Amino acid sequence: MNRIQTTGMELFYQNGYYNTSIDDILKALSLSKGAFYYHFQSKEEFFISISQTLLFRKVYIDLIAPIEGKEDPLNTILECLDNNLQIAENNFLDYGFILGNFITEFNGKNPEIMSYLQDILTVWEVNLVTILQKGKTDGYISRHIDSESLVSFIISSYMGIRTIMVESKNKRLRYNYIQQLRQYFKTMDLRTVV
Amino acid sequence: MNRIQTTGMELFYQNGYYNTSIDDILKALSLSKGAFYYHFQSKEEFFISISQTLLFRKVYIDLIAPIEGKEDPLNTILECLDNNLQIAENNFLDYGFILGNFITEFNGKNPEIMSYLQDILTVWEVNLVTILQKGKTDGYISRHIDSESLVSFIISSYMGIRTIMVESKNKRLRYNYIQQLRQYFKTMDLRTVV
DNA sequence: AGGGTAACAGACTTATAAGTCTGTTTACCA
DNA sequence: TGGTAAACAGACTTATAAGTCTGTTACCCT
Secondary structure, eight states: OHHHHHHHHHHHHHHOSTTOOHHHHHHHHTOOHHHHHHHOSOHHHHHHHHIIIIIHHHHIIIIIGGGTTOSSHHHHHHHHHHHHHHHHHHOTTOOOOHHHHHHHHHTTTOHHHHHHHHHHHHHHHHHHHHHHHHHHHTTSBOTTOOHHHHHHHHHHHHHHHHHHHHHOOOTTHHHHHHHHHHHHHHTTBSSOOO | OHHHHHHHHHHHHHHOSTTOOHHHHHHHHTOOHHHHHHHOSOHHHHHHHHIIIIIHHHHIIIIIGGGTTOSSHHHHHHHHHHHHHHHHHHOTTOOOOHHHHHHHHHTTTOHHHHHHHHHHHHHHHHHHHHHHHHHHHTTSBOTTOOHHHHHHHHHHHHHHHHHHHHHOOOTTHHHHHHHHHHHHHHTTBSSOOO
C-alpha cells in the first residue's frame, strides 16, 4: 500500500495526474487492479491520500523542517532554498516543484484537491511568517518589514525559478537566483547576510 | 479555422492540454470532426499551431509590447506586471499564467512542444534584458547590475505569483508583490522608483 | 491442521479519447 | 447554370481510461 502511494506520487509528479493511469502505476509495480481498488476507493481518493501523507511530508522535510526553530531567518531561508535548488539542479530528471505543479494542474478542475494542496502551501507560508516574526524580535530583521508580503514574494520566486530551471540548461540560473534573493534580503537585514 | 484555434487555446488554458479533448473544443463550436481534421493533422500539431500564433501573440501583447522601446525600465516593468496582475485579479475565472501553465504541463512529456514554449519565454527574456541594458546606458540603472540575473528573478517571481494568486482569495497579494518588487528595484535604481 | 479473512489477480464493462473515412454541403467561377 | 473543389458532417475504428466483480492465494489465529 505504501509502495503504491510512493510509485503513484512519482508517476503523478513525472507525468501529471491526468496523464498517468492507474494501469501505469500498477504496471510499474507488477500489481493488479484488484490490489489497487482493495486499498483505495478511486483515483481521486488515492491522490488525496498521497497529498495528505507523502506530499505533505516531502514539503515539510524539504522546506519547513530545515528552517524550523532556527536563528537568523534570512540566511536560513537562503540556505534552505539553495539546497533544494541544488538537488533539483543535480537531478538530471527534475520535473519542477512538485506542489506547484499539482496546484497548476488542478486549478479550476478539482476544488477539493486544490484545497488540500492549498493547505500544504499555507503550512509552509505560516512557518515562514513565523520564523520571520521571530527574526524581528530577535533583532535579525528590520521591524518595518511586512512578513506576509515577504513570504509571498519568497514563495512566488521559488515556485517560478523551479519552473524555469526545469528545461533550461543554464547552469548559472540557481546561483543567479540566490544572488538576487540575497541582495534583496540585505536591504532588510539588521546584521549581515553572508 | 481561427475560431477553432481561439476556442482551443481557451479550453487548453482552462482545462489543460491532456484534459481537453478535441470533442470538447468541437462541441463548444458546434463543429464536427471532419472540420477539425480538415484543418489540422493532429491534436499535437494543432497545439503547436496555436503556440506559434495565438500564444506567442498573447505573451507579446501582454508582456513585451508594453515595455518595448520605453524609457525608465524598472518603472515600466513594474507597471506592466502590475497591469497584468490586475487583469488576472479582476478576472473571476483566472487560470494563471498561460505560458507558465503549459510549460509545467508539457515538461518531461513533449520535448517538441516544450521547445516552442521555451522559445516564447526566451523572446520575453531577451526583450527584458535588452530594455535593462538600455536602461544602464541611459543612466536609469546601476551598471553593476547583472541584467540576466535580474530578468530571471523577475520572470520567476511573476510566474510564481500568478500561480499563487489563482486560488488565493487574498486581495492584497498583488499589491504586496508589486511593493516587494518595487522595494527591490529601488536598490539598483539611479533615479527614483515612483 | 483448518477455517476465515485480508490481500491480491485479472477478465470484464462502460465511457471516452484520437484519428479515419465516406458522403454531403457550400461557394465560386467559367 | 452546372461543375469542381474546398469545407464540413458524422458514423466508425481502435485504443485506453476508470472502475467492477468473481475467483484465488497467502497468512494468521485458535
